[in-house]
Amino acid sequence: MTDHIRWGILGAADFAQRVMTPAINEAARGRLVAIASRTPAKAAPFVAQSPGLRVHDSYEALLADPDIDAVYIPLPNSMHVEWSIRAVEAGKAVLCEKPIAMHEAEFDDLIAARDRTGKMLVEGWMPAFHPQWTAIRDLIAGGEIGDLHTVTSTFSFGLHDAGNIRNTVDMGGGALRDIGVYPIGTFRFATGLEPTVVWADAVWDRGIDASAWVQARAGDVRFAFHLSMRTTRQQAMAFEGTKGTIRVAAPFNAGIIGQADVTVLREGRDEMVLRFPTARQYVAQLEAFHDTVLDGAPYACPLEFSRGTQAMIDAVFTALGPPA
Numbered sequence: 001m002t003d004h005i006r007w008g009i010l011g012a013a014d015f016a017q018r019v020m021t022p023a024i025n026e027a028a029r030g031r032l033v034a035i036a037s038r039t040p041a042k043a044a045p046f047v048a049q050s051p052g053l054r055v056h057d058s059y060e061a062l063l064a065d066p067d068i069d070a071v072y073i074p075l076p077n078s079m080h081v082e083w084s085i086r087a088v089e090a091g092k093a094v095l096c097e098k099p100i101a102m103h104e105a106e107f108d109d110l111i112a113a114r115d116r117t118g119k120m121l122v123e124g125w126m127p128a129f130h131p132q133w134t135a136i137r138d139l140i141a142g143g144e145i146g147d148l149h150t151v152t153s154t155f156s157f158g159l160h161d162a163g164n165i166r167n168t169v170d171m172g173g174g175a176l177r178d179i180g181v182y183p184i185g186t187f188r189f190a191t192g193l194e195p196t197v198v199w200a201d202a203v204w205d206r207g208i209d210a211s212a213w214v215q216a217r218a219g220d221v222r223f224a225f226h227l228s229m230r231t232t233r234q235q236a237m238a239f240e241g242t243k244g245t246i247r248v249a250a251p252f253n254a255g256i257i258g259q260a261d262v263t264v265l266r267e268g269r270d271e272m273v274l275r276f277p278t279a280r281q282y283v284a285q286l287e288a289f290h291d292t293v294l295d296g297a298p299y300a301c302p303l304e305f306s307r308g309t310q311a312m313i314d315a316v317f318t319a320l321g322p323p324a
Helices: 014-026 040-049 059-063 077-089 104-117 131-141 175-179 181-191 281-295 303-320
Strands: 005-010 030-036 054-056 070-073 093-097 121-124 148-158 196-205 208-218 221-228 230-241 244-248 261-266 272-275
Touching: 005 014, 005 059, 005 281, 014 030, 014 040, 014 070, 014 281, 030 040, 030 059, 030 281, 040 054, 054 059, 059 077, 070 077, 077 093, 077 104, 093 281, 104 121, 104 303, 121 303, 131 181, 131 230, 131 244, 131 261, 148 181, 175 181, 175 208, 175 221, 175 303, 181 221, 181 230, 181 303, 196 303, 208 230, 208 303
Parallel strands: 005 030, 005 070, 030 054, 070 093, 093 121, 148 221
Antiparallel strands: 148 230, 196 208, 208 221, 230 244, 244 261, 261 272
16 A cells, blocks of 8 residues: 555546545545546546556456555446445445445345445445535534434425436435435434434336435424435525524535535524535545545545444335335
């Protein structure tokens, strides 16, 4: 192992090119050295951003490359478990795009592979590394809004291309798997609570949940969220307590959907706004990954945390029943 992490990317996904390649190149102690793509034209934008990038013509060839320490996996959801396990067994640390699994039970194999190989294996869930979520967690734990009462969230956008993998059932598409990890994960991260599904409804389109509505509770705390891939682009989250409310303007894609402003409203006190204009959550996620691999530092989103989020997604699908 060198004093930095040499990255490879499995597949020339658009998100990997637009977001993760710049983040890898910006993150301290990391460098992108290779990509696997069967189509040279798809690899070209990656090479343009990272001159000298090696292009492998298969995933297997990239995993066999001895000059790669870690692999980022942006493949379709249904391929995540297989290639995550194959990567750690090839001696690579792994950052796999969310959701890392299709079902909670698959975490047994992921955790076993991580522990057997001793290689880092985690899901790419970036809110855990944005300072707004650490601040929100501390505000709630510190009683700034009193006893937590109700949490609500919306995450929606328009995706009507029938050929997109997020609209394809065989690729693990659907709103819950694509973006359900965000409201569920941030609820769990900020509160430390584990919600139980009370009610769920969905609009199905060619076998995938195009929109979903969920109501849950954790003790006396109610949690409701709406997901959609068929409406306009919106993101919002609010935590209501007995003495105040926390409103999160850009809860999931801060810096892309809008500025990371956290507004705290408390009875009898002036409004407080926390702003994080320079936070780069994808860069922060990668730097935390590097710190864990190189220095053994604790990591904020291990597989055990991701498993809890997947367990709730599974519970929502159980409540929904078969696609209508």
